[in-house]
Every structure is written in C-alpha cells, then in structure tokens.
Amino acid sequence: MRLRWHHLALWAALVLGMLLLPYLVGNGTLRTMIFANYLAIFAISWDVLSGRTGYVSFGHPFLIGIGAYTTAILTKRFDVPVEISIPLAVVATMVGGLIVLLPALRIKGSYFALVTLAFMELMYQLVQVIRPDLTGGTRGMSGLPTLTRGAVNGFYLSTALMLAIAISMWLLMRTRLGIALAAIGMNEESVRGSGLSVTRLKTFAFITSAFIAGLGGAFYIHYLGSIAPRALFDINFLFTIIVAALIGGAGTVVGPLIGAFFLTFLLEFLRPYLPGAERYFVYGGMALLIYMYQPKGIIALFEAGLGRLGRSR
Amino acid sequence: MLQILIQGFLLSGLYALIAMGFTLIFSVGRVLDLAYGAYLLIGGYTYFHFSQTLGFPAAAGLALAAVVGCAMGLAKFRLIVKPLGGGHVAVEISTLILAVVLQAGVVLVFGDSSKILLPIVPGVERLEGATVPYSNLLAAVASWIILLGLYCFVRFTHTGRAMQAVSMDARGAVISGIDSDRINAITWMISGALGALGGVFFASYTQLYPGMWVAPLIISVAVVIVGGIGSIIGTLVVAHIVGFMEITVSALIAPELRGVVTMLLIIGVLVLRPRGLFGREEI
Numbered sequence: 001m002r003l004r005w006h007h008l009a010l011w012a013a014l015v016l017g018m019l020l021l022p023y024l025v026g027n028g029t030l031r032t033m034i035f036a037n038y039l040a041i042f043a044i045s046w047d048v049l050s051g052r053t054g055y056v057s058f059g060h061p062f063l064i065g066i067g068a069y070t071t072a073i074l075t076k077r078f079d080v081p082v083e084i085s086i087p088l089a090v091v092a093t094m095v096g097g098l099i100v101l102l103p104a105l106r107i108k109g110s111y112f113a114l115v116t117l118a119f120m121e122l123m124y125q126l127v128q129v130i131r132p133d134l135t136g137g138t139r140g141m142s143g144l145p146t147l148t149r150g151a152v153n154g155f156y157l158s159t160a161l162m163l164a165i166a167i168s169m170w171l172l173m174r175t176r177l178g179i180a181l182a183a184i185g186m187n188e189e190s191v192r193g194s195g196l197s198v199t200r201l202k203t204f205a206f207i208t209s210a211f212i213a214g215l216g217g218a219f220y221i222h223y224l225g226s227i228a229p230r231a232l233f234d235i236n237f238l239f240t241i242i243v244a245a246l247i248g249g250a251g252t253v254v255g256p257l258i259g260a261f262f263l264t265f266l267l268e269f270l271r272p273y274l275p276g277a278e279r280y281f282v283y284g285g286m287a288l289l290i291y292m293y294q295p296k297g298i299i300a301l302f303e304a305g306l307g308r309l310g311r312s313r
Numbered sequence: 314m315l316q317i318l319i320q321g322f323l324l325s326g327l328y329a330l331i332a333m334g335f336t337l338i339f340s341v342g343r344v345l346d347l348a349y350g351a352y353l354l355i356g357g358y359t360y361f362h363f364s365q366t367l368g369f370p371a372a373a374g375l376a377l378a379a380v381v382g383c384a385m386g387l388a389k390f391r392l393i394v395k396p397l398g399g400g401h402v403a404v405e406i407s408t409l410i411l412a413v414v415l416q417a418g419v420v421l422v423f424g425d426s427s428k429i430l431l432p433i434v435p436g437v438e439r440l441e442g443a444t445v446p447y448s449n450l451l452a453a454v455a456s457w458i459i460l461l462g463l464y465c466f467v468r469f470t471h472t473g474r475a476m477q478a479v480s481m482d483a484r485g486a487v488i489s490g491i492d493s494d495r496i497n498a499i500t501w502m503i504s505g506a507l508g509a510l511g512g513v514f515f516a517s518y519t520q521l522y523p524g525m526w527v528a529p530l531i532i533s534v535a536v537v538i539v540g541g542i543g544s545i546i547g548t549l550v551v552a553h554i555v556g557f558m559e560i561t562v563s564a565l566i567a568p569e570l571r572g573v574v575t576m577l578l579i580i581g582v583l584v585l586r587p588r589g590l591f592g593r594e595e596i
Contacts, residue, residue: 058409107583107584114345118534118576118579122577129570236413274421276420278421279417280416281414281417284417288393288414291403291406292393
C-alpha cells in the first residue's frame, strides 16, 4: 500500500471543511448536504460492486431496501431499539448480497444486469403483497424513530458515516485485495489464471457492497422517518445512484462522492425553475452528455485539465 | 375458464408485439435497449395528442405514432448507440439515462397526471359471460398481422435476410458485402415503430402516464430472456407463456401477484438455464 502525503492532506482538508460547514452555510443547504451524503454512500456501495468488478447491478435499490425495511419493521412493529435494529439490518442486507451473488457465479454482462433489475421489481411487488400488516403495503410506514434532531446534527451524523465509509474504502482499494477486485473488471479469466480464487473475491465484493448499502439504507430511513416502496424500489432512484457513480467517475472512491454532490446540488439549483419531475429532463440530459463525452466521469475531466496545466507550465 | 382463455390470448398477442421490437435489437445489434419502454410511452402520447386532442382519425394517430417511433429509433442509433461503438454496458447505461430523460420530457409537455385513452374502436362483444372490448380485440388482431408481416419480411426479403445474417455473425455479414450500419439503422427503426404501436395498444389496455414504460420493458426482458435471444417463434411462444401465466395468476390467486410470477420466471431461467428455453436461433 502506497500512501502519499498529498492524498492524506486532501482527505484532511475535506474532513475539516465538512466539519466547519455548519458555521458557514444555512440549514437549507445543510439538508441538501445530508441527501448528498447518503447518495454518496449509495454510489460508493454501487461502485465497490459494479465500478470495480464490472458486474453492473441494476438492482442496487434491492439491497438498500432490504436494510431499510428490516430496521423499519423491527423498530416500528416490534419496538426493537435502533442500536440493535441497525446492525441486524446490515446483516440482513449482507445476506441479500449473497442472494445477488448467486446468479453472478453463472452469468455476467447484460444478463446479470437484467437479473438484478428483476430482483428489484420482485422486491417491489412482494413488499406490497406479502404481510402488508408488517411492511405497510403500498403506502409504506411513517413515524419511524429518527436518530437526530435538527439539520446540524443530521448533517454531522451523515457526514461522519459517509467519510468513514469513503476513507475505509479508499484504503481498502489501495491494498492488494482492492487491486484484485479491479482486475476482475478488466479480465476475469486472467485473474483466475493468476491463481486467485475469483469466487472468493466476488463474494467479498458483493458482501462489502451490501454492507455499505445496508448501513446507508438503515441510517437514511432513520433520518427520513418514513418508508414507501415506490420511493425505494424505483427506476428513478436506481438511476440517481448509477448516474452519481458514473458522472463522478466509476472505479474510484472520490468519483462517486463528487458525482453525488454535483447531482444533488444541480437538482436543488433547478428547483426554483422547474418544480416537479421535469427537473430530471435537464438533469438527465446533462448526465447523458457528460457520459457520452467522457464515460470516465468528472474526475477524468478534472485530471485531464490538471495535466494540461502541468504541461503548459 | 373461457374468460381466462380469451383474456390470455388477447394479452399474449399484445405482449408478443411489444417484446418483438426489443428482441430484434438484442439479436441484430447485440445490445439491450433499456430505453425501449420509452417508445411505448412516446407512441402512446403521440396517439393521444393527435387523435384525442387534435381530433385526427384513429388510423392517422396510429400511423403518426409509428412514424415518431421510427424516427426515435433512428435518432437513438445514430446519436447514442453508434458513437459509443458497441460497448454493451455503455449502451445499457446511456439508454437507461435516456429513458428517464424522455419520461421527464413527457411530464414537461403533458403533465404528471395520468390520461385515459378513449377506446380506439368503441364497443364490447359479450361471449358466454366474457366481455371483450373491441379495442383489445383490435390490439390482438393487429399484433398478429404485424408479426406475420415481420416474419415474412425477415424471411423473404433481401433486407430481412441481411438482418438475419448480421444477427448470426456481424463480421461474416460485412465480409459478404452487407452494409451492417444500414441494417442496424433499419432494425432500430423497425423496433421503434413496433414499440410505438405496441404503446398505443398497451395504453388502451391500462392508461397513459409518464411511468408507464417500466412494466412493458420488464415484460420484454422476461420474454427475451426466457425465450432465448432473437427467435421470432421463441418470442411468440414465450409471450404466450408469460401472458397466460399473468392472466391465470390474477384470475385464480390474486391480481397483485401477477408481476411476481414473471419476475420469478426471469430469475429462475437466468440462474438455471442462462441461454433461455429455446437457446440461440437466428431471428
């Protein structure tokens, strides 16, 4: 593992900047930041699985939904305290990750993407039909216990969670294990040829991704205080996660983070002009243009810009 | 029982029409067009705008929907699929983004609320306790005619045989002097027209709303996966399996469960028999 001082300095600057932010901006901006933080967590989770290993998941809301629904049902219907229900939710999501892993052992590429999409739709339909007394059916549940009060506390909690996940993933991806995961995305056969167990590596990637998704989903639902199937198992939600990771730059940790903040603030910036779902027209159009122009995302544009500056000097 | 049979045949015919456009792209272009559902959305709204808001005759509305779908298909191929140069994941992701953009575009123009499409042909036929709206009958009959036409086109015309060749082996087709770009463009146009027509019929079954593209996309995915890539016959057979399963489940068990069985079918077939029930055939 090679750590450079300027990497550490950049992370330290980010942490410090985030900590000081509540003194600089108003509560409205902080609430937007909270959503950006959670979106960043989901995008990092997607990226660990799909950005690295190349197994594109169109069913990430399936994992997030398992975590969110587990903790919601436990706290609301069985009065389990949040300290116990969130770890249980994370464990349940990791089991869900193993379920998604099963098809990935046999199929890849487009077929894997489709089967995960089917998982998400299946979950959406099942949640409404099976035991609506527990899940709240189509209307979902509200009045779930929230962890924090006020924008500032919510901001600190989500920021701490996001930064902890981002930094630990950044460190993980610099180990030999992380490099092996990225190698699967490049050429699975040659990883197997190098004598590494591809199955074990894939299992690790799926479980890590599910761990982050479960953690993010559970905390997110306890921030919102309500849950509804259409808001979770939705193609628009899936779209936001994937686009955040891709626009920022898939295969990196900082990329999904940049993408999540860029997109959340773009959406917020458009709100005065286009109040409803029409915002996605501009938002999606920009995402499509950036993706067509530079599939590696904003981070690649940024690096190219830096490189040009360096040469001209 | 008769009710299930009739409903099953009507719905399956429509599903076959919807899934066919998706299969064509998957077998000739070898990519998944996740914006396929958007043809249905745009087709349905085009028909609504021209025949219901502006008062054009129904046939003109259908023809305009097909033309718009055709143009969309060509634009999608030229502007998105071709510049990306055949990267599967890239095409899937950019078409997914495109679908969301088009959905938002429809919201921008027509508003968020759902619209009810007047029946294309008014009236119902009563048959031993089963009521069959003429609209649904028309949808099924039209689907069969269109599919028969497509089958003959692919089988007996020069362009259709070139499509078969590209779907079997793109490189080999190019070596034999087939302009694979042109064939791809034609396939995308046919797919768009099929999708848009399917959308008009689908909207007359349910209703017209901006999120209506997801369900038919999932159905097409199911049909294509279960049937195996790109066989017209396989698509027909599996469209009937899916259609009859949905009708039976919603009639005998519970209407809410109809989608669940389709999803379980997709997952089961993909995990147990990834090549589909009918394997790989030419279109």
